[in-house]
Amino acid sequence: MKNFNLIISTGRDFEDQAEYELWFNLLALGDESPIIFRSGNQGLILAKTTINPLDLIQHFREITQNKDRNYIQFIHKLTPIDIVVPSDLDSLKEGMLKLIEKHPLGQDSTTKYRISVKKRQSTLQTSEIIDIIASTLPNDVSLKEYDWNxxxxxxxxxxxxxxLRKSDIFKPISEKRQL
Structure with a gap:
């Protein structure tokens, strides 16, 4: 099983450049030995860093919003990951229960959740994944109005x-993409 805490999306055939862009910024934030590796899918990179992924996302957001919109050229999306488990339903349920135990979720009975699933190289059914994850959540699931995804x-x-909260995933917006 691979261990990672960041998923990085980039353009096909730009994986090397995205890796360098990520590596440089992780070093600048103090991670002396980030582990960056290919996922086996074009345009998808995985990383394990000692830096809190949300701190990296905040770093990128501050630079692109306040200083240089084009600072990030090859990273299209950064998704932080809290826990990695084997790709089977029992492990997913066990991992989710551990994550909920570690994370102070459900303290408020009005908290709503959304479940988003992305599958690559897997025969698991999306509906099975959603059902198993939903069974672990203490409150309602909603696709439109939610507090946590x-x-x-x-x-x-x-x-x-x-x-994740809505703001926890980073997608840079360059001037070219705004047009």
Whole structure:
């Protein structure tokens, strides 16, 4: 099983440039030995860093919003991951229960959740994944109005799970994309 805490999307055939862009910024934030590797899918990179992924996202957001919109050229999306488990339903349920135990979710009975699933190189059924994750959540699931998104990223035999707010995923917006 691969261990990662960041999923990085880039353009096909720009994986090398995105890796360098990520590596440089992780070093600048203090991670002396980030581990960056290919996922086996074109345009998808995985990383394990000692830096909190949300700090990296905040770093990128501050630079692109306040200083240089084109600072990030090859990274299209950064998704933080809280826990990685084997890609089977029992492990998904166990991992989600551990994540909920670690994360102070459900303290408020009005908290709503969304479950987002992305699958790559997997025969698991999306509906099965959603059902198993929903069974672990203490409150309602809603696609439109939610406080937390349970992001499930199935990549072959490893699955990353994260509990995210809407602002926890980074997508840079260059001037070219705004037109």
């Amino acid at each position: 349970v992001q499930v990223e199935v990549i072959g035999d490893s699955t990353g799970i994260a509990l």
